[in-house]
Amino acid sequence: MRIGELAQKSGFSAHTLRYYEKIGLLPRTGRKSGQRDYDADALVWLAFISRLKTTDMPLAEMIAYARLRARGAATIGERRELLVAHPKRVKTQVASLQESLSVLNKKIGGYAAEQKRSIKNADTK
Amino acid sequence: MRIGELAQKSGFSAHTLRYYEKIGLLPRTGRKSGQRDYDADALVWLAFISRLKTTDMPLAEMIAYARLRARGAATIGERRELLVAHPKRVKTQVASLQESLSVLNKKIGGYAAEQKRSIKNADTK
DNA sequence: GCTTGACTTGGAGTGAACTCGAAGTTCTAT
DNA sequence: ATAGAACTTCGAGTTCACTCCAAGTCAAGC
Known part of the structure; x- marks a missing residue:
């Protein structure tokens, strides 16, 4: 799915999603002819982020978590x-x-x- | 009392107290040879502000309240x-x-x- | 009366988390 | 093939709540 659809489904604005990618909170997804192409996993991850946000976890801490996640099961x-x-x-x-x-x-x-x-x-x- | 003592007793920094005065959250107190002179009321008011702050009330709303307070019992x-x-x-x-x-x-x-x-x-x- | 520390003002800078704009490209529907 | 919506990047602007700085004034102890 493209960024607009993910924005609509996740509740974050497309602007915010690009911002999250820039700061390393959202993994850099593949592009289809230049445009971001997301799968369902992105939505799961964003739901979790959203949960942490309601408990006021700072973005910096979520980014630390995201970096670990990106490094896999280890x-x-x-x-x-x-x-x-x-x-x-x-x-x-x-x-x-x-x-x-x-x-x-x-x-x-x-x-x-x-x-x-x-x-x-x-x-x- | 002067600003330093009020800062120490209220838990807000002197910087912050001046800032609060500037934005209208703290009533403009009288000066004694140019320096702010506070009474115990200021401390009561700050304790209340502190309470509202722990519940994440935005400063703007507290200022609205402060303005009403300044207008008296009516x-x-x-x-x-x-x-x-x-x-x-x-x-x-x-x-x-x-x-x-x-x-x-x-x-x-x-x-x-x-x-x-x-x-x-x-x-x- | 001199030093040291606390105070004064106005304005600039900070950090967090967005939010928006411009100028150009791509997708979708007709 | 073309209109119009959705997308791209990059950088600038916004809001909130402070926080700090500069340059000067005032107070308290020796």
Whole structure:
């Protein structure tokens, strides 16, 4: 398939896909009379990238992973190590988000009381 | 207190504090012989900003909130509305992080099997 | 009163991740 | 055969959130 179709199926823009190839995140695929020709594997890889992106993994780290992947099965151990570190960070992030969430909700609850006081003050002035 | 002390207490760098003032996130405080002079309120406000930052609220939105705050008690309703929308987004984000987390953990589990296969292949070659 | 460190302003530079534009080539449908 | 959409490369521009620099002013300790 050509870049337009891959863009549509993967959810990344064609611009972004070319950019990913340039920075080494997407393997350089073969050309058919000058135009990029992708197979289904590209889509699988992009789905994985997309997943890592939702967890805020920086592109640089994904590129490191991509390089290992390109070197084949011998790098599976290294890849696993790279990947294992990530969920730990994500877990920490989730925890801090949840803590902030509860603080914010408390703050929002406080607004009801504050607004009431403010209305009362307006009444008595 | 001067900017250095506020920086140290708030955890933001003095550079960043000046930047926040410039973009309207931090109210322009009075100067004592040319140097910024802060009170404890500044610290409270920065702690709140810090909280919003951990939940990835963009600076632009915090600035909108800061502007309302600067206009006083009359804007409490508006401020509350602005704030209420945020935890909803954060909740969605937490959910998608958690989903991705479980997908990644599955993928990492998969590596054990893949590595075993790869070792076996090496043996028989 | 002098040194040293903290402060002031304005503006430029950084890094991440895109995003777009120009000018030319190729593909698809009629 | 030709119109028009989709593609090519390369480089420049954008946004966000800082971060740093230069050149000068101010404060605190000896």
